[in-house]
Structures are given as C-alpha cells and as structure tokens.
Amino acid sequence: DTGVSQDPRHKITKRGQNVTFRCDPISEHNRLYWYRQTLGQGPEFLTYFQNEAQLEKSRLLSDRFSAERPKGSFSTLEIQRTEQGDSAMYLCASSLIAGELFFGSGTQLSVL
Amino acid sequence: DQQVKQNSPSLSVQEGRISILNCDYTNSMFDYFLWYKKYPAEGPTFLISISSIKDKNEDGRFTVFLNKSAKHLSLHIVPSQPGDSAVYFCAASAQDSGYALNFGKGTSLLVTP
Numbered sequence: 001d002t003g004v005s006q007d008p009r010h011k012i013t014k015r016g017q018n019v020t021f022r023c024d025p026i027s028e029h030n031r032l033y034w035y036r037q038t039l040g041q042g043p044e045f046l047t048y049f050q051n052e053a054q055l056e057k058s059r060l061l062s063d064r065f066s067a068e069r070p071k072g073s074f075s076t077l078e079i080q081r082t083e084q085g086d087s088a089m090y091l092c093a094s095s096l097i098a099g100e101l102f103f104g105s106g107t108q109l110s111v112l
Numbered sequence: 113d114q115q116v117k118q119n120s121p122s123l124s125v126q127e128g129r130i131s132i133l134n135c136d137y138t139n140s141m142f143d144y145f146l147w148y149k150k151y152p153a154e155g156p157t158f159l160i161s162i163s164s165i166k167d168k169n170e171d172g173r174f175t176v177f178l179n180k181s182a183k184h185l186s187l188h189i190v191p192s193q194p195g196d197s198a199v200y201f202c203a204a205s206a207q208d209s210g211y212a213l214n215f216g217k218g219t220s221l222l223v224t225p
Contacts, residue, residue, distance in 0.1 A: 004155070033212060033213075035213075040217065041217055041218075042116075042118075042201050042203075042215030042216050042217050042218055043156065043201070043213070043215045044215070045212045045213065045214065048212050056212060091155050091156075093155075099144040099146065099161065099205050099213075100146065100158055100161060101158070101213060102158065103148075103155030103156050103157070104155050105153070105154050105155050106153075106154075106155050108153075
C-alpha cells in the first residue's frame with residue numbers, strides 16, 4: 001500500500017510532555033499538509049509544505065507547535081509542553097495536484 | 113470563522129432512495145470544492161470534486177452540484193446504500209492558499225435497509 005502513512009496511530013501523554021508525530025506522504029506528492037480534528041468538528045488546517053518549504057501556517061499553530069519536512073520527503077509535527085486542549089486527531093495529507101488531498105489514518109493524541 | 117458550513121449534523125435515508133447533503137460557503141475566493149467521506153478512526157477519503165468553472169460533476173452514484181451565485185453546493189447519492197453510512201465533509205479551497213482545504217463540520221449519513 002503506497003498511501004499516506006502516519007505514526008504512531010495513538011499517543012497518550014501527560015500534560016507538559018513533548019510529543020512528535022511522523023507522516024510519510026505518497027512518494028511522488030510534493031505537497032504535504034497537517035490538519036487537526038476534534039470531536040464534532042471538521043479537520044482544521046494547521047500547516048502546508050511544498051517540497052521542503054513551509055509555505056503557510058494557521059493561527060491555530062501556536063509557538064508550541066513546529067513542523068518540518070527535511071528533504072521534501074517525510075514530515076514531523078512536534079508539540080512541546082502539551083496541554084489538555086491539544087487532545088485531538090492529527091491528520092496528515094499529501095497531494096500532487098492542487099486541491100485533491102489524500103489523507104492518512106491520523107494520530108490520535110490524548111493528553112492527560 | 114467557519115467559512116464552510118454544513119447545517120445538517122445528521123441525515124437518515126432509506127436504502128435505494130436519494131441522499132442529498134448540503135453545504136454553504138462564505139469565501140468568494142474559493143474555486144475548488146470537494147466532498148470527503150469518513151469512517152470512525154480513519155482519515156477522510158476523497159469522494160468527488162468540482163471546479164468553480166463547472167456547475168455539475170458526476171461519478172457513478174455520486175453527483176455534486178455547485179451554485180456559485182448562492183455559494184451553495186450539494187452532494188446527491190443515488191441510489192443510497194447501507195455502505196454509504198459515514199460522515200460526509202464538504203471542503204473548499206482557493207489557489208492563493210496553496211489549495212489548503214477548509215472543511216465543514218460534517219453531516220452524518222445513515223442509510224437504513
């Protein structure tokens with residue numbers, strides 16, 4: 001299967017700890033997106049990369065959040081000093097053509 | 113500010129009948145619209161899309177209609193099947209935002225036998 005892969009699928013952490021998620025996009029896709037989804041809401045845009053360049057960041061992405069995409073391949077999303085409000089499903093998506101995003105299964109984060 | 117709105121949180125339809133899911137948007141810069149389907153504990157799966165230069169796009173049982181003047185789009189599923197039961201998200205994007213998607217809150221569709 002050559003779809004978008006996310007790791008881990010689930011993460012439970014204590015408030016104040018740092019967490020890092022990984023996303024491996026579809027190999028030929030040059031665009032990579034991070035979204036966050038909470039219960040009863042649609043996915044909310046966090047940030048977007050074209051190749052290795054981070055081109056756009058949402059206001060939702062506070063300074064505790066950082067995303068990287070070294071060499072334009074896989075991407076990581078780090079949350080420092082986690083808070084209970086960070087509990088959500090973190091979704092990664094990639095695309096080759098504008099608009100049509102392919103999503104991974106997500107990482108479910110629970111902050112206790 | 114919610115730029116994409118799905119005002120019906122849920123919809124129940126009998127198998128074989130038509131399902132109509134509605135979506136409204138506020139940003140006139142949106143030029144590409146998509147519908148995604150989502151099952152629990154999975155990421156959204158692309159279903160069908162439409163560019164702002166069209167008013168209809170059809171793919172098998174799924175048809176999306178776009179009314180730009182009303183800033184409204186709808187997804188028609190005919191005939192509905194029990195396997196269509198899922199949460200459906202409407203999404204919109206604009207070229208100047210790298211085509212990052214703005215999602216509605218979703219409509220939970222239940223197709224009953």
